Amino acid sequence: MVDQLVRATAADGGIRAVGVITTRLTEEARQRHNLSYVATAALGRSMSSGLLLASSMKQEGSRVNIHVKGGGPLGGILADAGLDGTVRGYVDNPEIELPPNSKGKLDVGGAVGDRGYLYVVRDVGYGHPYSSTVELVSGEIGDDVAHYLVTSEQTPSALLVGVFVGAEGVTAAGGILIQVLPKAATDEALVELLESRVAGLAGFTPLLQEGKTLPEIFEQLLGDMNLFIFPEVQDLRFHCACSFDRVLGALKMLGEDELQDMIEKDDGAEATCHFCGRVYQASSDELTQLIADLRTESV
Ligand code: ZN
Numbered sequence: 001m002v003d004q005l006v007r008a009t010a011a012d013g014g015i016r017a018v019g020v021i022t023t024r025l026t027e028e029a030r031q032r033h034n035l036s037y038v039a040t041a042a043l044g045r046s047m048s049s050g051l052l053l054a055s056s057m058k059q060e061g062s063r064v065n066i067h068v069k070g071g072g073p074l075g076g077i078l079a080d081a082g083l084d085g086t087v088r089g090y091v092d093n094p095e096i097e098l099p100p101n102s103k104g105k106l107d108v109g110g111a112v113g114d115r116g117y118l119y120v121v122r123d124v125g126y127g128h129p130y131s132s133t134v135e136l137v138s139g140e141i142g143d144d145v146a147h148y149l150v151t152s153e154q155t156p157s158a159l160l161v162g163v164f165v166g167a168e169g170v171t172a173a174g175g176i177l178i179q180v181l182p183k184a185a186t187d188e189a190l191v192e193l194l195e196s197r198v199a200g201l202a203g204f205t206p207l208l209q210e211g212k213t214l215p216e217i218f219e220q221l222l223g224d225m226n227l228f229i230f231p232e233v234q235d236l237r238f239h240c241a242c243s244f245d246r247v248l249g250a251l252k253m254l255g256e257d258e259l260q261d262m263i264e265k266d267d268g269a270e271a272t273c274h275f276c277g278r279v280y281q282a283s284s285d286e287l288t289q290l291i292a293d294l295r296t297e298s299v
Helices: 023-033 037-054 108-112 142-151 188-199 205-209 214-222 244-252 256-266 284-298
Strands: 004-010 015-021 063-069 077-082 086-091 117-123 130-135 157-166 169-180 268-272 279-283
Touching: 004 214, 015 037, 015 214, 023 037, 023 086, 023 157, 023 169, 037 063, 037 077, 037 086, 037 108, 037 142, 037 157, 037 169, 117 142, 130 142, 142 157, 157 188, 157 205, 169 188, 169 205, 169 214, 188 214, 244 268, 244 279, 244 284, 256 268, 256 284, 268 284, 279 284
Parallel strands: none
Antiparallel strands: 004 015, 015 169, 063 077, 063 117, 077 086, 117 130, 157 169, 268 279
8 A cells, every 4th residue: 555644524523633654655764774673663653743743734835843852772863744745754873673662562662762852843834933842751752742732732632653564674654643623622521532442442553454544444433423534645755855956055064174174085075864864975076166166155
C-alpha cells in the first residue's frame, strides 16, 4: 500500500479524525540515515506525528516541526512535515540500539529519554512561526504529542503512532489522530468514550499488519458515530528541500578566510544535509567564485 493520509469526521462534525500510513517513507528514512531499529521507530513515530499535526493547518505551504530532546542516548530528534504531504527528519545518534523494554517492544522511551521537552513549531510560511513547548511524558513520542495537544492546544485528542521494523526493514508504520472539536469538547462522556476506544487498540501497526485500511480503522473506532470519510486520499513521501545552491549559500556565510582555508587544505568542501543525508561537494573553483562574490558584494 502506498503512503497516504485520509481524513474523516464523526458526531456531526464534533470529531475530527486523520490517519496516515508512512511505511515507505519511514523505510526510506531508515536507509538514508542507517537507522538502528529503535532509531527507526523513534523517527518514524515523530514523522507520522508531524504529518498528523500538519494536516490540520489551512494555509498552503504550512509546515510543522517536531523537535524532541529527552536526554536519552539517541540525542535529539527532528521531524519536519508539511501540509503538502512531504516529510523529512533525522536523529542525532542513529546507531544507538537498546535491548527490548519490559513489554518486549522496542525501547523508544529509553532511547529518547523522558527528562526533557517536546518543541512544536507551526509555520504558515510567512511571518513568525508559532512555537510551543511541553515537558515530555514518556519519550515514547505518541504520548508526548497527545499531551502537547491537550495542554498546549487545549484540544482533547487521542493519538496513536507506531512503527514495525524487523530484519527486512520497515513493514508497517503510521498513526491516527482523533480530536474532539470545541463544539463537542464539553461532552465529557464523548471524550472518555474515544479515549477508551483508542486505548483499547493493541497499537496501530498490528491493525496494518492485519491488512486493515485507514477507512476500515476509522470504521472500527467511529463507525457508530455518524462517520463520514472524505474520498480524497493524499499521497505522502519523504522529501528534502535541500539543494546545492543552499549549500553554497551556507558556505558563503563562513567568510573569505575560512573559504580560503578550505581551498588550501582540502581542495574544496564537503557538506552533508542533516535531514536527508545527501552529500554535496564544492570544488576549489566554486569556492573561489564564492570569494569573488563576497568581494564584489563588499565593494
Ligand atoms: Zn537534504
